[in-house]
Amino acid sequence: MRWTSTVCLVAYLSTPALAQERPILVSPEVRADRTVVFRLWAPQGTDVQLSGSWMGPQPPAPLTKGTNGVWSVTVGPLPPNIYSYAFLVDGVRAGDPSCRCSYTSASLFAESMFTIRSEPPLSWELQNRPLGTLHHERFFSARQQRMRRFVVYTPPGYEPSADREYPLLVLLPGTPGDERDWTSGGGFADVMFDNLIADGRMVPMVVVMHASDVLDPPDERRGDENLRALETVLVNELIPLVRQRYRVSTDPKLAAIAGLSLGGSSVCP
16 A cells, blocks of 8 residues: 555656646755755645654644745754655655655655754764775575575775774664665765774774564564574574675674664664
């Protein structure tokens, strides 16, 4: 039902209304005073609202419709941070079609993203620093009899042929997210790693990102069962494979695990 609604909304927003030509919009427009303007062309829409991560328990903000079928609203000023948002068009949720900043949040629903920059830049902001590398990997899980995917961050200066071994961090997302959550869409983990390493605030390390859900399909009511299954996949399959493919230390003191929500539960089950 969710996908049907999304497809219908795309068609709804794309259908010409009275031969109107779709305008080129700037949205979101982040202004120097840290206010943000959101715009959406929906000439057939009757009610358009904005839902944003900065709103907390507040209700969505209504947009005002212009004569050209463009709805708009201005919010802020907002403090420096990373923010996500979505439009509600006649009750149907959608990302912003005017920006290349949309993604699927937690593998469930469409959202878009923008940042309010700080001066000096904060650790999650893009800076001219040496860059690490993201590796998109996969392996066949014997326990689950299926292919699984994971993402590996290697720090600047990492060379596969060198002798240096690196600490290992396993970084897990929440549910029902996946291995991409930390580095695509709403995540800037790789950017933060680059900045922290350049500032000497983080030891260069190899970071492995893997989904916290291993049951198929995911079910929060089976949390304990999921954590037991996840432990088997991580300890018996993923980490040994990472140690084969990457130069990480086998010293237990140089390994750690962290996560968000369900991923955090895996740290202290």
